[in-house]
Amino acid sequence: MVDDVLSARDVIESILPDANDRWTVLDRFIRSAHLASSIAPSALAATLWQNGFRLNVGQVETFTFIDGNFRIMLAAPSTDTRLAGLSISRSTYASIGGAHCAFTGGVAEYRAIKGRIDLLHDDYIRSAATTMDGSPRQGTPHPVQDLPGLIAYAENYIASNAPHQERPLVYPFHIGSDYTRNDVFAVVGIPERSGGPWYTGYTSHGPDWFIFCNVGTSGRTGHDYDNHFTGDDLVWSAKTNTHLRQPVIQQLLNPTGRVYLFYREGQRDPFTFAGSARSVEVFDTTPVKVRWRFRAVDGRRQEHILPEELDDEDAAGLEGERRSVFVNIYERNPAARRKCISHWKSICRVCEFDFEAVYGNLGEGFIHVHHLKPLGEVGEAYRLDPIEDLRPVCPNCHAMLHQQKPALKIEELKAIIRKRQGRQ
Numbered sequence: 001m002v003d004d005v006l007s008a009r010d011v012i013e014s015i016l017p018d019a020n021d022r023w024t025v026l027d028r029f030i031r032s033a034h035l036a037s038s039i040a041p042s043a044l045a046a047t048l049w050q051n052g053f054r055l056n057v058g059q060v061e062t063f064t065f066i067d068g069n070f071r072i073m074l075a076a077p078s079t080d081t082r083l084a085g086l087s088i089s090r091s092t093y094a095s096i097g098g099a100h101c102a103f104t105g106g107v108a109e110y111r112a113i114k115g116r117i118d119l120l121h122d123d124y125i126r127s128a129a130t131t132m133d134g135s136p137r138q139g140t141p142h143p144v145q146d147l148p149g150l151i152a153y154a155e156n157y158i159a160s161n162a163p164h165q166e167r168p169l170v171y172p173f174h175i176g177s178d179y180t181r182n183d184v185f186a187v188v189g190i191p192e193r194s195g196g197p198w199y200t201g202y203t204s205h206g207p208d209w210f211i212f213c214n215v216g217t218s219g220r221t222g223h224d225y226d227n228h229f230t231g232d233d234l235v236w237s238a239k240t241n242t243h244l245r246q247p248v249i250q251q252l253l254n255p256t257g258r259v260y261l262f263y264r265e266g267q268r269d270p271f272t273f274a275g276s277a278r279s280v281e282v283f284d285t286t287p288v289k290v291r292w293r294f295r296a297v298d299g300r301r302q303e304h305i306l307p308e309e310l311d312d313e314d315a316a317g318l319e320g321e322r323r324s325v326f327v328n329i330y331e332r333n334p335a336a337r338r339k340c341i342s343h344w345k346s347i348c349r350v351c352e353f354d355f356e357a358v359y360g361n362l363g364e365g366f367i368h369v370h371h372l373k374p375l376g377e378v379g380e381a382y383r384l385d386p387i388e389d390l391r392p393v394c395p396n397c398h399a400m401l402h403q404q405k406p407a408l409k410i411e412e413l414k415a416i417i418r419k420r421q422g423r424q
Contacts, residue, residue, distance in 0.1 A: 008146070008153040011048055015068070021107040023163045025065050026154040028072075028110075028118075029055060032063045032125055033151055039129035045142035046150045053150060057128040058137040060093045063121075070110050072103045075123035082116060084284055085244025096127050105247070112250035171208075173260060175296055176338050176365050178270040184210065184262070201239060207257030211236070212271055215263045225287065227263070234263065234274060238288040249288055253279050261292060272338055337369055339386035350397035350413050367392040370401060372410075 016022035036044055036057045045056040052066030064071040076083060077099035078090045087109075089102050103110075103117055110117075129137055171187050173179065181199070182192050188205060197203035202211040213236055215227045225237035242249055252259070259278070262271035275294030283289035346367040347354045355363030370393045371384075384390070391410060393401065401408045408416075 008048060008053075008149040011050060011053065012153065012157075014050075015052060015065075016107075018107075019161065020163045023158065023161055024107055024111055025070075026157050028070075028114075029053075029063060029065070030151065030154040030158055032121070033147075033154075035122060035125050036062065036129045039126060040136035040138070043129055043137040043140050044147055045140045045144045046147035047143060048146040048150060053146070056140060056142040057125060058140055059095045060128050062125050062128055069104055069106055072110070072117065072121050073100060073124045073128075074103055074117055074120040075100050075127055076120045077101065080120075082120070085250070085282070086113060086117075087245050096124070097132060098127065100124055100127070109247040109250055112247060112254045115254065170258075171260065173273040174364065175273055175275045175294070176341065178272055179262060180270045181212070183270075202252065204251070207255065209252050209255050209257070209259045211259060211261040211277070213261070213263050214265070214267065216265050217267060230291070232294065233280065234261070234277075234292045234294075236261075236290050236292055238290070240287055242288045243286050244282065244284050244288055253282060253290070259292075261294070336384060336386040336390065340369055340390040341365075341367065341392055343387045344392050346392055348394035348397055349391045349410055350393055350401075351417060353394045353397075355394070368395055368398040369393075370398055370410075 012022060012026070016025055032055055033044060033046075036055075040058065043058045047054045047056070049066065052064065054061055054066070055063040060073070061071070062073050073091065074083070074088075075096075075098060078088045078101040080101075083101070083103070087104050089104060091100050091102050093100065131137055173184075173187065179187075185192050185198075188210075190205070198210070198212075201213065202209060204210075213225075213227050213234075215229065215234070227234065227236050229235075238249060238252075244250070258276045261274045261277040263274055264271045274292075275296060277292040277294055279290050280293045281291035283291075346356070346365055348367070349370075355366040357363075359366075369390050371390060373389050393410070397413060401410070401413055
């Protein structure tokens with residue numbers, strides 16, 4: 001047994017010199033072996049080679065690591081939407097009930113998507129360890145001599161080591177505030193630099209990712225990826241030749257830390273911090289497109305703007321509905337909001353209420369944005385001017401402005417307040 005463990009150690013440490021990678025591979029191996037053993041303990045087998053190893057359950061393979069790559073069997077058809085963008089090959093083992101396939105990829109790629117495939121792998125092991133009539137499999141045609149040494153080494157390594165993971169930091173970026181790249185470097189705590197991955201659109205830093213993109217304008221290299229806001233979400237394109245199977249894209253979509261996203265509307269403008277981003281929709285295109293949704297870095301959702309609703313009288317027909325949606329999209333566009341508040345500040349233009357002055361950091365940047373132009377004057381060719389057409393107002397005043405149709409003007413509501421306060 002000692003010789004078996006030493007043989008396993010020599011092979012594993014040779015093919016997996018990185019301690020974190022070794023832990024990831026052995027953790028998946030030992031969980032697979034334990035699950036299979038709990039169902040059909042006599043059905044396990046393992047083969048150890050100089051360049052890898054394999055776990056078999058019953059008549060079939062379940063888990064292979066060879067030449068630096070996984071082959072992990074999954075209980076799902078290769079066309080399953082949960083596997084979109086992954087390197088998947090079909091499989092037709094007759095002893096496995098139902099559709100199944102195999103994921104192939106390196107350690108970093110597996111680590112990025114393990115949450116998507118581990119349960120499918122576990123389901124496959126259950127099928128492999130069970131006969132068609134539901135009873136545990138007895139025995140295996142595959143060699144078993146390497147199994148005890150592999151399991152003993154893996155269990156000891158997992159118990160004695162933990163992967164080194166950098167603790168995610170919460171960098172104090174503020175939604176809607178402007179930052180140059182050097183400002184970002186100062187906050188993150190790295191030296192200023194004039195090139196490298198920080199200037200290529202997106203880069204990782206520890207467990208976090210940083211995205212810098214243009215919205216509504218081409219980059220300095222001439223590329224225009226049609227990045228645009230849809231409501232509060234940003235539809236963004238990765239680099240030119242990217243595809244979903246690339247490990248870097250999978251890591252970006254499944255980060256262990258946060259994704260900090262910055263955007264700008266002019267090639268030489270500073271970047272505006274959009275928030276801590278999470279992907280809510282991914283498009284399997286080249287380049288890859290992602291729809292990002294944002295929260296503050298402390299996890300709070302940003303709900304600064306409520307769209308102005310039309311009642312039945314206003315929405316008399318399709319044209320009115322179209323105008324309402326058109327205007328509200330602009331009101332909820334963070335770029336338009338930023339321009340409005342940058343000019344008018346986040347203080348109510350009616351009652352002068354300042355959320356940050358009253359609530360501190362909790363109220364920082366909180367304000368609604370009111371559209372001055374009556375909907376009846378909005379035509380098909382209308383383009384909103386954030387400074388001329390929008391005003392910051394508090395939620396109470398926003399509601400009062402719309403208490404009558406057409407909406408009160410800001411000066412009219414201010415006059416009502418002055419009168420109630422005994423001022424003219």
